[in-house]
Amino acid sequence: xxxxxxxxxxxxxxxxxxxxxxxxxxxxxxxxxxxxxxxxxxxxxxxxxxxxxxxxxxxxxxxxxxxxxxxxxxxxxxxxxxxxxxxxxxxxxxxxxxxxxxxxxxxxxxxxxxxxxxxx
Amino acid sequence: xxxxxxxxxxxxxxxxxxxxxxxxxxxxxxxxxxxxxxxxxxxxxxxxxxxxxxxxxxxxxxxxxxxxxxxxxxxxxxxxxxxxxxxxxxxxxxxxxxxxxxxxxxxxxxxxxxxxxxxxxxxxxxxxxxxxxxxxxxxxxxxxxxxxxxxxxxxxxxxxxxxxxxxxxxxxxxxxxxxxxxxxxxxxxxxxxxxxxxxxxxxxxxxxxxxxxxxxxxxxxxxxxxxxxxxxxxxxxxxxxxxxxxxxxxxxxxxxxxxxxxxxxxxxxxxxxxxxxxxxxxxxxxxxxxxxxx
Numbered sequence: 001x002x003x004x005x006x007x008x009x010x011x012x013x014x015x016x017x018x019x020x021x022x023x024x025x026x027x028x029x030x031x032x033x034x035x036x037x038x039x040x041x042x043x044x045x046x047x048x049x050x051x052x053x054x055x056x057x058x059x060x061x062x063x064x065x066x067x068x069x070x071x072x073x074x075x076x077x078x079x080x081x082x083x084x085x086x087x088x089x090x091x092x093x094x095x096x097x098x099x100x101x102x103x104x105x106x107x108x109x110x111x112x113x114x115x116x117x118x119x120x
Numbered sequence: 121x122x123x124x125x126x127x128x129x130x131x132x133x134x135x136x137x138x139x140x141x142x143x144x145x146x147x148x149x150x151x152x153x154x155x156x157x158x159x160x161x162x163x164x165x166x167x168x169x170x171x172x173x174x175x176x177x178x179x180x181x182x183x184x185x186x187x188x189x190x191x192x193x194x195x196x197x198x199x200x201x202x203x204x205x206x207x208x209x210x211x212x213x214x215x216x217x218x219x220x221x222x223x224x225x226x227x228x229x230x231x232x233x234x235x236x237x238x239x240x241x242x243x244x245x246x247x248x249x250x251x252x253x254x255x256x257x258x259x260x261x262x263x264x265x266x267x268x269x270x271x272x273x274x275x276x277x278x279x280x281x282x283x284x285x286x287x288x289x290x291x292x293x294x295x296x297x298x299x300x301x302x303x304x305x306x307x308x309x310x311x312x313x314x315x316x317x318x319x320x321x322x323x324x325x326x327x328x329x330x331x332x333x334x335x336x337x338x339x340x341x342x343x344x345x346x347x348x349x350x351x352x353x354x355x356x357x358x359x360x361x362x363x364x365x366x367x368x369x370x371x372x373x374x375x376x377x378x379x380x381x382x383x384x385x386x387x388x389x390x391x392x393x394x395x396x397x398x399x400x401x402x403x404x405x406x407x408x409x410x411x412x413x414x
Binding site: 023026028030039040043044046047051052072073075079080092096097098099100101102103104106107109110113114115116117118119120 | 131132170172173174175176179180185195199205207208209210211212213214215216217218225228229231232233235236237238239243245246247248250382
């Protein structure tokens, strides 16, 4: 029992911050949907891995919304200048995942889904 | 420009140390100070960075929207850089994480944490195209001299004629008198039309009194007019003109209804408020999260 307690504390210790006061990595499951092989996509993958235990990157082109199952948050990276303004996340009413829209992704999704964000 | 809220401290405490920057030209009509305080979010504060996307907040007149942060931009001091609508969080700073400093990275992580809690909230209002707001028209008509661009932007020819815009002082008086009955119209690409039927009815469609008055009128001499106005302003209500049906709908939905100009001057039901049995007016911001903020 004592050994078990020490192991638990050690685990807690390893989950704690590398610097005093900094939060540990989050257990949220985060999916980046963008251009994973681009320098920016690679940077996002590295950044998210540093802050969240469970992360994955997926290609926005041809993205199947079903692949967001099992994740808590999706980050959509969708730059302006793309010809295709069809939502990579599928129809609005079918999309239930909390989502962060990076940069101009909000503008493009607002146009596709006819929600706020298209005027600015 | 970074508002107080859970995103400031959870999970990271964001360093809100500010620096002063020259007031952007686009802000200078409302910000008289020659400099503004900003929280830098980038490592290289002297370098060039991609322009992000900011959104005009005039449109945020529905309960599921909230502003998290403004930002330096080329449009207006009140535009939002980071904001939420339902389960969608707009992070308008168009940066790679490599470009962000610690405050920028922490803000993004905190935003991920924040939006993760909104599993039930959804965008409510329909925003196809731009429905102009009366607040914007108020600004246009507050000027001592007409700005031709904005006068024509807000007021199509029929309205300019009705208000006799060539006499600016007279037009401003006309606007004040008719304002409660102006609404954005799709045929006018979001500019205003005067709802003469609503004027005849005598209750401003956006007012809290409108729906109960129109529903009551379904049983009287003005039933036809009331039915027309209910169809126009509450299209999600019962079909038909059955007064009992409308009364039942009103009884069921009253506390959860809100009027949105940006949603094309309509009454909407706030589904999250209705689901939780909390009046929509009380269910704003972080209170709409499904998972509590510790």
